[in-house]
Amino acid sequence: MTRSKETEKFLVFEGVSKKFRDLLALDDVSFEIGQGEIFGYIGPNGAGKTTTIKIMVGLLSEFEGILRIGGYSMPERRHHVHKMLGYLPQHVAFQEWRTVNHALRTFAWLSGLERRKIEPGIEKILEQLALSDVRHKKIVQLSGGTIQKVGLAQALLHNPKLLVLDEPLAGLDPASRYQVKQIIKELGQKGTTIFFSSHILSDVQDVATKIGILNWGKIMQIGTLDELKSHFPSKNDIEIRLSHNSGRWKGLKSLTGVMSVEEMSLNRLLVHLSGQADINETVHHLIQELIRLDCHIRSINPVSPNLDEVYLQYLSGGKSI
Amino acid sequence: MNFLLLFKDELRGFYKSKVMIFLWLGLPLMTIVLHLWSPDTGEDIPFTALSAIVVSSLGGTLAAVMLTVSIINEKTRHVYDLFLIRPLKRWHLIISKFLAVYTCIGIASFLALILGLVIDYLSMGVPPQTVLSDTIQSLASSLSLMAISSSAGLLIGVATSSILVGVILVIYGANQISAIATLLPNMLEISNPIGFTIILGSMISCFFLVVAIFLFTRKEF
Numbered sequence: 001m002t003r004s005k006e007t008e009k010f011l012v013f014e015g016v017s018k019k020f021r022d023l024l025a026l027d028d029v030s031f032e033i034g035q036g037e038i039f040g041y042i043g044p045n046g047a048g049k050t051t052t053i054k055i056m057v058g059l060l061s062e063f064e065g066i067l068r069i070g071g072y073s074m075p076e077r078r079h080h081v082h083k084m085l086g087y088l089p090q091h092v093a094f095q096e097w098r099t100v101n102h103a104l105r106t107f108a109w110l111s112g113l114e115r116r117k118i119e120p121g122i123e124k125i126l127e128q129l130a131l132s133d134v135r136h137k138k139i140v141q142l143s144g145g146t147i148q149k150v151g152l153a154q155a156l157l158h159n160p161k162l163l164v165l166d167e168p169l170a171g172l173d174p175a176s177r178y179q180v181k182q183i184i185k186e187l188g189q190k191g192t193t194i195f196f197s198s199h200i201l202s203d204v205q206d207v208a209t210k211i212g213i214l215n216w217g218k219i220m221q222i223g224t225l226d227e228l229k230s231h232f233p234s235k236n237d238i239e240i241r242l243s244h245n246s247g248r249w250k251g252l253k254s255l256t257g258v259m260s261v262e263e264m265s266l267n268r269l270l271v272h273l274s275g276q277a278d279i280n281e282t283v284h285h286l287i288q289e290l291i292r293l294d295c296h297i298r299s300i301n302p303v304s305p306n307l308d309e310v311y312l313q314y315l316s317g318g319k320s321i
Numbered sequence: 322m323n324f325l326l327l328f329k330d331e332l333r334g335f336y337k338s339k340v341m342i343f344l345w346l347g348l349p350l351m352t353i354v355l356h357l358w359s360p361d362t363g364e365d366i367p368f369t370a371l372s373a374i375v376v377s378s379l380g381g382t383l384a385a386v387m388l389t390v391s392i393i394n395e396k397t398r399h400v401y402d403l404f405l406i407r408p409l410k411r412w413h414l415i416i417s418k419f420l421a422v423y424t425c426i427g428i429a430s431f432l433a434l435i436l437g438l439v440i441d442y443l444s445m446g447v448p449p450q451t452v453l454s455d456t457i458q459s460l461a462s463s464l465s466l467m468a469i470s471s472s473a474g475l476l477i478g479v480a481t482s483s484i485l486v487g488v489i490l491v492i493y494g495a496n497q498i499s500a501i502a503t504l505l506p507n508m509l510e511i512s513n514p515i516g517f518t519i520i521l522g523s524m525i526s527c528f529f530l531v532v533a534i535f536l537f538t539r540k541e542f
Contacts, residue, residue: 059406060541060542061541085406093395106326107407109323110326110404110409111407151403
C-alpha cells in the first residue's frame with residue numbers, strides 16, 4: 001500500500017479535469033489544503049463547485065488528474081478516505097421512513113464509530129445543534145433547515161478528519177448559521193480539515209482561513225482574504241462616522257487630496273481621495289480639519305474591499321491561475 | 322456486519338410500507354379466493370402451477386414495482402450519497418434492499434399458501450399427501466418466480482432514471498419473464514417442472530442481480 005508521507009498537505013488536487021460528455025466541468029484544477037485549514041470554495045452557479053466536491057468524496061470517480069487525501073490517492077484508495085470523511089451534500093436527503101435517531105445510528109455505525117460511543121455521540125451532537133427535541137421524529141416531518149442540520153449532524157457524528165460541506169449554511173436561519181459557523185471554527189482549531197462551498201460570501205469571510213475562487217471550471221485565485229485583496233489596488237476612500245451631524249464637514253472638500261465628500265447616511269461620510277493622495281497623510285489632515293471644524297468624530301477608517309467586491313472583481317476580469 | 326445492518330434497516334422500512342401491508346393481506350386473500358373458486362385448469366396446467374402464477378404474479382409485480390420506484394426515487398433524491406461516502410461495499414446497498422423486499426413477499430406468499438393448506442384441511446379433513454406436496458411445490462415455484470420479478474425490478478431501478486419508464490418496464494417486462502419461466506416447463510414437457518422452474522428462476526435472478534451490481538458499482542452519483 002502506498003501512502004504518501006505528505007500528510008501536512010492533507011488534501012491535494014493536481015490538474016484535475018472532469019468532462020460530462022462535451023461539457024468541461026472542471027479544467028485543470030489544482031490546490032492544496034493543509035491539515036486543520038478551513039478552505040472556503042466560492043464561485044457562481046455552474047462554476048463546478050459541486051463537481052469538485054463530488055470528486056473529492058468519491059461520488060464521481062472518472063476524472064483526469066491527481067487527487068490525494070490524507071496521503072491516499074482517490075479513487076483507488078476510496079475505502080481508506082471514506083473512513084476519515086464527513087460529508088454534507090448540497091441537497092441532503094434521507095429515506096422517508098427513518099427517524100432522526102435511526103438515521104444517525106445507522107450512519108454512525110457505517111462510518112465505523114465504536115458501538116459504545118454511538119448513543120452518547122448522537123446525544124451530544126443533537127444537543128450541540130439544538131436538535132434534541134426532534135430526535136425521535138421522522139425526518140419527513142422536519143423543516144428544510146432542520147433536515148440540513150440533521151445532515152450536518154451525520155457528517156460530524158464520527159469526528160471525521162476531513163469535513164466536506166456543500167453549501168452548509170444555505171436554508172438556515174441567522175441563529176443556526178451563527179451556531180454552525182462557530183462549530184466549523186472550533187473544529188478547525190481542533191485540527192479537522194474543512195472544505196466548504198458557499199454562496200454567502202460574508203460567511204466564507206467569517207470562517208475560512210483560505211479561499212478559492214472558481215469560475216467556468218477554472219480556479220481564478222487561491223489565498224487568504226488579505227492575499228486575495230492584495231491583487232487589487234485598494235480603494236482611495238475613507239469612511240468617517242460622526243457622533244452628530246452639524247453640516248460643518250462640508251469644509252473638508254477644500255483639503256488637498258480630497259476629490260469629493262459624500263453623505264452616505266445621517267452621520268456617515270465617504271471621502272473620495274484623488275489618485276495621487278497619500279492615504280496616511282490625508283487621514284491625518286482630515287482629523288485635524290474635523291477637530292478644527294468642531295465635528296465630533298466617532299470613527300475614521302480607510303475603506304478596504306470586502307470579499308464580495310474582491311470576488312466580483314475576479315469574476316469580471318480576473319485571470320485564472 | 323454492515324450488510325446485516327443495511328438488511329435490517331431495509332426490512333424495517335419495507336415491512337410496514339403501504340404496498341407491503343397490501344401484500345400481507347392481499348396474497349392470503351387471493352389464495353382464499355382461488356381455493357373457493359377452484360377453477361378447472363385442465364390437464365396442461367395443474368392447479369398448483371396456476372396458484373403459483375397468480376400469487377407470484379401479484380406479489381412479484383408489486384415487489385418489483387416497489388423496488389424499482391424505491392431505487393429510482395432514492396437515486397434522484399441523492400439519498401445514496403450519504404451511504405456511498407462511507408466505508409461500505411456499494412453492492413451491499415442494493416442487495417440488502419432486494420433481500421428485504423424478497424423476504425417480505427416470501428413470508429407473505431408462505432402465509433398465503435399455508436392458508437390454502439388450512440382451507441383444504443378444513444374442507445377435506447387431514448390433508449392428503451398430494452395437497453401438501455402441491456402446496457410446497459407451489460411455494461417453491463412462487464418464490465422462484467418472485468425472485469425473477471424482484472431482481473428484474475432491481476435491475477430496472479438501477480438502470481433507469483424515470484419512475485414512469487421504470488414501472489412500465491417492470492409491468493411489461495419483468496412480469497412477462499417470470500410468467501414465461503412458469504409456462505416453459507409445461508410447454509417443453511419437462512418431467513420435473515417445479516425443479517426446472519426453480520433452477521431457471523435462480524439462474525435468471527442471479528444474472529439480473531449480477532448485472533444490477535455491475536451497473537450500480539460503476540455508476541457516478
